[in-house]
Amino acid sequence: MSEKQQDHQPSTRDYNPGGLSSREAHRRLEQYGQNVIAKTKHISGIQAYLARFKNPLVLILLLAAGISFFMGEIASGTIITVIILISTSLDFANTYRSEKAVSDLERSVHTKATVLRDGKPHQLDVACLVPGDVVTVQAGSIIPADGKVISSNSLLVDESSLTGESYPVAKQPGDQIYMGSSVASGSGELCLTATGAKTEFAHIATSLNHGNTSEFELELTRFSGLITHLTLGLVIFILVINILFQRSPAQSLLFAIALAVGLTPELLPLIMTINLTKGSLRMSKKGVIVKKLAAMQNFGAMDILCTDKTGTLTENHISVAKTQDFNRTECRKIIELAHTVCQLSSSYKSPLDTAIISHHQAKLTGTQPVQELPFDFERKRESVIVSQADQLTMITKGAPDSLFPIISHYRDKNGTARHLSPLLLDRLRADYQELSQQGLRTLLIATKSLETKDEYQTKDESDLTFEGFVCFTDPAKKSAAKSLRDLNQNNIRVKIISGDDPLVCQRVAHALGLEVTKVLTGDQINRLNNLQLAKIVDRTSIFARVNPSEKLRIIKALRQQGHVVGYMGDGINDAPSLKAADIGISVNNAVEVARDAADIILLGKSLRYLNDGVVEGRRTFVNTAKYLKMSLSSNFGNMISMAGASLFLPFLPMTAPQILLNNLLYDSSQFALPSDNVDPVQLEKPRQMNIKSLKEFMLVFGLISSLFDFITFAILKLVFNSTAAGFQTYWFIESLVTQTLVVLIIRSPRAFTKSLPSKPLLASIAGVILLALAIIFSPLGRYFGFVQPALTPMLVISLITLSYLVVVRVVSLLMARHNELIK
Structure with a gap:
């Protein structure tokens, strides 16, 4: 981030670098109300009880009691009145308990935001935010209200929920930002300008006024209406x-x-x-929090579960196993370069990034960050430009398949850059395949010397020099094998949808006893039209190297085949699939955008919790x-x-x-x-x-x-x-x-x-x-x-x-x- 960007501040009247004071925030909360779209008016218990008497059927009974008293039928009138009081009391008591229970469960998975109050950062419920609050966001964060960008560090925002635009939008200081969007990569500070019903998202939601009503609920409503009409017809008769x-x-x-x-x-x-x-x-006692009661019907009907493998099928104890250069030897420089990218990147830290940082706990000395090209799911890589001894260098880290096409050099035993011929590139691909067959997840590290210029773009990621592979191990989770058997006994088929290499996915599946019938990669899916995908998706066990749009196609194809599909995910790229599935499942420590899109939250990332929840459903x-x-x-x-x-x-x-x-x-x-x-x-x-x-x-x-x-x-x-x-x-x-x-x-x-x-x-x-x-x-x-x-x-x-x-x-x-x- 340049100094110019850091110093620039929009002319936002309410902006205070240290945030609002607690007293002022409380005053504004009283003035503007909670930061919620559909504000629920709080009523007392007495008001809730009296509201039962607005029910048309209760009003009819009160009319019947009145007629009885008028006609001199004192006993009948009294009995009807007493029955009305008893039935409304039962209704009130049971409804109150149910609503309180649901409210308690919802509070346990509320979204929080990092807010500056009294000059210090606090984790607060998004409902407590007010105009003038200064909010910090990073990759995976949901934008909690409308506001303006105060500072931006390669901030890319996904506004597809508002505009339908599938590509993230770069946000600079002074740009407007809206509730309902999410941070795809980078980080920044916002000054909120509108909350709750005053946001653009609230206006759109109000005008559309739509809800996710299941087919079962619609059929049941129609059926109840039919019974009611038949009853009234017979009553008149x-x-x-x-x-x-x-x-x-x-x-x-x-x-x-x-x-x-x-x-x-x-x-x-x-x-x-x-x-x-x-x-x-x-x-909830078995570690499953239901956000939407209507989701219970789909949970019990689910017959296919799509899930990533990391943390669900594996231990999620990812560690660096080794590095490997072009000469197939360990090289310390590779992990140092990877560590530099992880430390300077503002993108969401993946488990692989965390493993690199834990493995190489060294301070960056003599390295000055210049610019960042954040990770995105189309490129499947990220780069940082650094200055070292007056030399500008681009360090790129990403999926090997995404980097092989843009590598043109390698380093020999002396560290000298040499031209990479097609034959040698094939050898590198073979090395990568061999590492994958060993069950190792692999990232590729490459570098490039740069000339000084005002701004670097993704097109500068070309003619890179191969530095080496960083290999990770994440053993199969022992308890997952039993969970998979239990799900199979409950007639739920599990399909792996992963961004990892297909060979790594297959190795994990075989280790857990999961039958693999067919494997599809993202590239293969892209060559299929929707009809062709629908024919093959049912008998495919593993979908590997897939991006968010390909995941979405898989979910839709399975649903078109008549399956009730559950999707389990916890990352930024999982949100569209969580919404598209019949039942979206995430975990309590997932990124905000994934938790928000899910119907059900697991308190632990384990299939055991899920299997118990299915049985209860x-x-x-x-x-x-x-x-x-x-x-x-x-x-x-x-x-x-x-x-x-x-x-x-x-x-x-x-x-x-x-x-x-x-x-x-x-x-x-x-x-x-x-x-x-x-x-x-x-x-x-x-x-x-x-x-x-x-x-x-x-x-x-x-x-x-x-x-x-x-x-x-x-x-x-x-x-x-x-x-x-x-x-x-x-x-x-x-x-x-x-x-x-x-x-x-x-x-x-x-x-x-x-x-x-x-x-x-x-x-x-x-x-x-x-x-x-x-x-x-x-x-x-x-x-x-x-x-x-x-x-x-x-x-x-x-x-x-x-x-x-x-x-x-x-x-x-x-x-x-x-x-x-x-x-």
Whole structure:
């Protein structure tokens, strides 16, 4: 960086070289608010609770209670009011716990920035930044807010998220810089000019107003809407029938309102949120932080994992193994040159750079930095220009394949530069291949003498002199072999996507027992069109020497083949692939731009954490599917039963308070479902929600439920000649017991003794049934219109319930077998 650049400062009014004082920063935070795009308005617990009463269904129930009081039905009005208070309290309590848990998890992976406050650098949450703050950024940093560049050291910024431009843009002092972009290489200081909603990024986000909604969420929303419309249609039908039969208009209206509330799956979002939240909390205990709850569904469905090998498949204890010059001997000068580049480079320090610095801990003496040509993923190299004894020298470090074409000389045994003929270049390539076959990662070091000029460019990287190779070792991680076997047993195929040499990647794969079917390099991928890549990508195990754009093509090609793809990365170049994959996975010590793009953060860079997380993701999926199957089929069956009963019964099959009580008790029994045990066989394969299968399940088991309801109606009316109150009491019992017990039947295809439900679920179901019976047999029962059940009808109801559960069990086993045969 030149002195001119260092001294230049833009005319930014708020700029203070030492940063803001803590007092002034606090004042500005109060004035401008937090540096967040979508500002969440904080409301008190009382406000959050009262907000539940804005729900349309709750408002309808309050209207029903008001009508009851107006018509003199004091008992019905009181019961409806009490049920509203209980259900909203349950909703509030569970939602509050879930939101707090998610908030705690999100705080654990918040992005931080290096900010000057009171003249000293501090690591602060980006939400605390204010206009006027002085922020230091380096390669891998996310630009936390809009600002102007104060100082620049070869600062290159990726603005593709804002402009779509794929190449990084050089930033000089005085240039504007925007939130949402990231530092590709170099470093600099910024003075922030706008934060939060005032940034350009916020304006773009607001105008686009888009979110990453999964296909499952869209299908489920449409399906819930269909159920709601069907329910409302049947409710209107039932209301008309009751009025035509000249039943009490007030009672008919209350019945219709209660039916609409009772049959609409209004708790579906809450139950799913609780399920996903509990799953994410279990995953956090195993070292997996879920940033987005919706990602849980994709995590359980993932069948291909793409990952780099460094730190994931290897120990990530990279060390310099040796250096090798043209004469195939050790040479100290090679490591000294490499060390000079690493020390003077402002680019993101890779593990290889760290290994070089650790290996050669010497101070630079007599070497003055002049300029830097930062690393980028197109050139795959970096250079520094230094002055030594009034001689300007370019030292270049990079991937051998990227440097071979621009090398023209080598040094003989005496250190004299000689012309490198094509034959000798082939010998150098062969040496490199041999080192790779030994499992050594290799960098090439080259130099060039320069003439003095104002500025050097990448085109000056030509006619270089080969100095030698720096070779590194990073042994295969012993624990990775077991993790790979576990992932394979869970039907997840692992593919290596690496910037390393293919021979090095293959050596690591073989050491870990990973089957290698085919290897593709970046150059080979570039010669394929998208259709050709799609045909070959599925059977390829290793993708080597790939750059970010090639990684992106691989991810998209795998997804086009119908795979649910997970991508694990922690570098600057991994961000696009993390966003493109179905599930982006990074680690807690990754660069900011990678953590920001990921859906899931691992607290350790190990496949063991990932495998544990996948199992928890599938467990969450299976329990979510149980609730969906049970809830949707139960609601559909009740719709049919209510419509049929209204046609031939001279009274309402259930009163409004009874329907609401049934709904409250049933929903309460499901809050323990996320804790249910899951069969090991259900965790072995990736799980994807099949909406078509859900519809089939709803139709089949909804109709079975209605069939047994009609049998119950016929026996109660024709055999026992039940009064209205007796009929309502017995059907209330049958309806609640069958709804709550059926989950024990459909939860697993295995025998009950071999697949026991969790204790919380059993306790919840038993508690709800006992509570319902206690209400019926207690004095409280008469306020709901219940009568004391007789022994004989209760025995018949028990027999009907048992028969229903047996039929459901047989049909569920037949459907499971049929689905397996189709697969």
